[in-house]
Amino acid sequence: MRVSLSLNRQTTLLILVILLVISAIAATQLGAMKLSLTEIWQQPFDSIVWQVWLTIRVPRVLLALLIGAALAVSGTIMQGLFRNPLADPGLLGISSGAGLMVALALLLPLQLPLFASLWLPVIAAFIGSLLVTLLIFQLNKVSQGQLSRLLLLGIAINALSGSFIGILSWLSNDQQLRQLSLWGMGSLAQAQWPVVGICALIIIPTSLLLLRSARALNLLQLGEEDAFYSGLDVLRTQQYLLIGNALLVGTAVSFTGIIGFIGLVIPHLVRMVFGSDHRWLLPGSMIVGGLLLLLSDTLARTLVQPAEMPVGLLTSLLGAPWFFMLILKRLKASYA
Incomplete structure (x- = not known):
């Protein structure tokens, strides 16, 4: 029976990987300029079709897969570490702490080489996410893991970080203000090969x-x-x-902003299929997280063409009802 269950899980993982590959290939063809693989191969390599596909579509698809996997693995790790199904980088303020440090890095008048400027947001976000994670972890021990105190702590950290980010936005110039605003809503619009390379260099080995x-x-x-x-x-x-959690969250926030609810929703969805064994839950969350963010980003850039919706808004619209359902379920269980 155990062997049969393991084979079923392996088959499910294989199906998810195949679905992920198919979705990734399809996503590279969708957008304001619709492409097809047949059309791409028929064009010369220096044509606009190849440039759009290779320098815009493919990096964005790969970045969505990497960031989705990072956030989902982070959420799974946090829920297991805190032994709390509502633990999530966004709800507990870890993403906001990383975001505050990134905002500081963006506004500091530092003259750095290109290579160093690419790594600065990652380092700043890692420091912010690690500090907040350590704070929450210690206070979680003091409060003995009580859900209400954990959520109140997350609300306080989010509010405090949001206030400081607001002050920094007020002090910024027009260009910095727009950058902070779009970044705060969560977007994959900054997908370029150097960004994909840095994210892959951190997220893949850490995961x-x-x-x-x-x-x-x-x-x-x-x-x-x-x-x-x-x-x-x-x-x-x-x-x-x-x-490891701070590295994943920091990397994701530094380049794509705050994309909420991926780390909350994905572990619950995967747990319904694979159960609570982290030997299956972690790889399943990695695959489904990448798939969900890829689908969300594809919708975000195709629903309102030629404009583009920040993907963080879309994931919040999808994840908020799920969060309310989990809260009600927990409250119902506590009063039962």
Whole structure:
């Protein structure tokens, strides 16, 4: 029975990967200028068709896959680490903390080489997300993981970070203000090959390393004491997961802004199919997260052509009802 269940999960993962590849290929053909693979191959390499496909569409599709996977893995790690199904980088203020540091980096009058300027937002976002993650983790222990206190803490951090970002927006010039506004709504419009390269360099190895923590996350669901007596180095594992989570969130926020609810919704959807075993939950979340953000971004840039909707607005529209449903479900369970 266990072998059959494992085979079913493997088959489901394979189907998801195939669906992901098909969706990615289709997404490169959709947009204000519709393309087809047949038309692309018939054109000379220096034609406008090839330039649009290779320098605009393909980087954007790859960035959507990377950022979606990063946010979904981050949400899965946080829900396992906090043992709370409502843990999410956006709700708990981690994305806002990273965003505040990125806003500071964008407005500081630093004269840096191109290579250094590309890495500055990543470093700033990593510092911000790590500081907020450590703060929440410590306060979560003090509050013994109570949902209401955790959400109130997230609301406070989001409000405080939003206030400082507002002050920075007020101090910025017109160009910086527009950049901060679009970035705050979440967008993949900055997708270029250097950005894709940096994201891939951080997100892929970090996600693969975090996949190896599946057994540790399964043990942590028993509680820290039971996990310790099962042979797990709890403190080292927690530090490892917090740093990995901060790297994923920081990288995502630094280049695409705050894209909410991916980290909240995806683990729940995947858990319905694969169960709570993180050996399947983590890779499933990685694939489905990339797929969902890819589909959301494709809709965002095709629904209101020739204009483009920030993808963060669309994911919020899709994720907010799910969040309300989870809250009501938790409240109903607490009063039952």
